[in-house]
Amino acid sequence: MASILILYSTTDGHTIKICNRLKQVIEEGDHRVTVQAIADFRELDLQSFDKIVVGASIRYGKHQQRVYDFIDDHLPLLESKANAFFTVNIVARKANKNRPQTNPYLLKFLRQTAWRPNELAVFAGKLDYPSYGFIDRQMIRLIMLITHGPTDPSTVVEFTDWASVDDFARRVSAMLLGEVGKSS
Numbered sequence: 321m322a323s324i325l326i327l328y329s330t331t332d333g334h335t336i337k338i339c340n341r342l343k344q345v346i347e348e349g350d351h352r353v354t355v356q357a358i359a360d361f362r363e364l365d366l367q368s369f370d371k372i373v374v375g376a377s378i379r380y381g382k383h384q385q386r387v388y389d390f391i392d393d394h395l396p397l398l399e400s401k402a403n404a405f406f407t408v409n410i411v412a413r414k415a416n417k418n419r420p421q422t423n424p425y426l427l428k429f430l431r432q433t434a435w436r437p438n439e440l441a442v443f444a445g446k447l448d449y450p451s452y453g454f455i456d457r458q459m460i461r462l463i464m465l466i467t468h469g470p471t472d473p474s475t476v477v478e479f480t481d482w483a484s485v486d487d488f489a490r491r492v493s494a495m496l497l498g499e500v501g502k503s504s
């Protein structure tokens with residue numbers, strides 16, 4: 321049995337939903353999963369986990385800076401564990417942008433950090449116009465207009481491919497302890 325930590329960064333909460341699904345699937349395999357906001361990582365003893373997963377959503381083209389800060393500050397620790405990263409964004413609703421090799425935010429992430437996670441994943445996020453403030457709603461509608469997505473301001477849609485989340489959960493479960501630097 322492995323002890324797995326999933327650290328997340330979210331603005332609107334959808335990444336937490338993905339983390340909870342990962343937890344559910346991984347724990348069916350008899351591992352223990354802790355899901356925690358990356359902002360509150362100090363509440364945990366990071367060394368006590370066998371595997372660490374970081375998940376972060378995109379807002380206006382960026383993952384939160386605290387994700388990069390955490391990685392910069394803990395790179396040797398991350399690399400001493402089995403480790404994985406996933407990104408959540410709306411661009412990933414497109415079939416040609418939903419893989420680590422094709423998603424622009426995942427590619428940018430890898431350019432911005434020295435970390436080379438053992439496993440990577442890209443998940444499409446949620447569009448929830450009614451919950452956004454006026455300016456955010458208009459901005460996202462404009463982006464959707466340009467990229468041929470839904471623009472009706474009453475639209476609430478989860479683009480997340482939950483089968484792909486389940487597949488990532490199984491890959492995280494299968495990562496071997498001490499499998500350090502597999503992809504580097």
Ligand SMILES: Cc1cc2nc3c(=O)[nH]c(=O)nc-3n(C[C@H](O)[C@H](O)[C@H](O)COP(=O)(O)O)c2cc1C
Pocket residue numbers: 329330331332333334335336377378379380381382408409410411412444445446447452456460
């Ligand atoms: C104000 C705002 C800006 C966003 N900017 C982007 C963006 O630049 N690129 C993108 O692919 N998705 C963008 N999204 C979509 C989010 O990544 C998506 O809604 C995701 O599910 C949010 O995850 P979270 O709820 O965990 O924060 C944006 C969403 C909002 C509300």
